[in-house]
C-alpha cells in the first residue's frame with residue numbers, strides 16, 4: 074500500500090530590464106528578466122516548495138537561504154536537484170506535478186516542451202508527470218502591469 078502526500082507551492086519574482094529571464098530551467102528572450110538572490114526561476118522555486126511541502130520538509134528558503142552568498146545567482150536547477158535528493162532520502166518518489174505560471178508577456182506555451190524536457194532530466198521524473206500551464210491576469214495587478222511573474226504548483230508524492 075503506497076503512502077500518498079500532496080504539497081503546494083507559490084512564489085513571486087519582480088521583472089526588471091537588465092536581468093535574465095530563467096523560467097522552467099530555460100532562458101527566455103525578453104526585454105525584462107526576473108530579480109532574485111538566485112537566478113529567480115519562479116517555476117522551479119514553486120516546484121521545490123510543493124515537493125518540500127508534500128514531504129513536510131519546510132521550504133526552499135529554509136534549505137537555501139537568500140542571505141547566503143553561496144546561493145547568489147545560483148542556477149535553480151541545482152536547488153531542484155538538491156530537493157530531489159532530500160525527497161528521495163526520505164523514501165519519497167514524485168507521482169506528478171501540476172504548475173501554472175502567471176505572466177502577462179511573453180507567451181509561455183511555445184517554450185513548454187523545452188521546459189518539460191529540462192525539468193524531467195533534472196528531476197528524474199517522466200515528462201508525462203510534469204504539467205506546465207500559463208495564464209495572463211488580463212492586464213490586472215502586478216502580473217498584468219508586467220511588474221512581476223508568479224507561479225503555483227501542486228505535487229503528489231508517494232512512498233512504497
Ligand SMILES: Nc1ccn([C@@H]2O[C@H](COP(=O)(O)O)[C@@H](O)[C@H]2O)c(=O)n1
Nearest residue numbers: 176177178179180181182207208209210
Ligand atoms: N504568458 C502566457 C499567458 C498565457 N498563455 C496561454 O494563453 C492562453 C490564454 O491566456 P489567458 O490569460 O487569456 O487565459 C492561456 O490559456 C495559455 O495557454 C501563454 O502561453 N503564456
Ligand SMILES: C[C@@]1(CO)OP(=O)(O)OP(=O)(O)OC[C@H]1O
Nearest residue numbers: 109110111133134137138139144
Ligand atoms: C532561491 C533563494 C535562494 O537563493 O533566493 P531567491 O532567488 O530570492 O528566491 P525566493 O523564492 O525569493 O527565495 C528562496 C531563496 O532561498
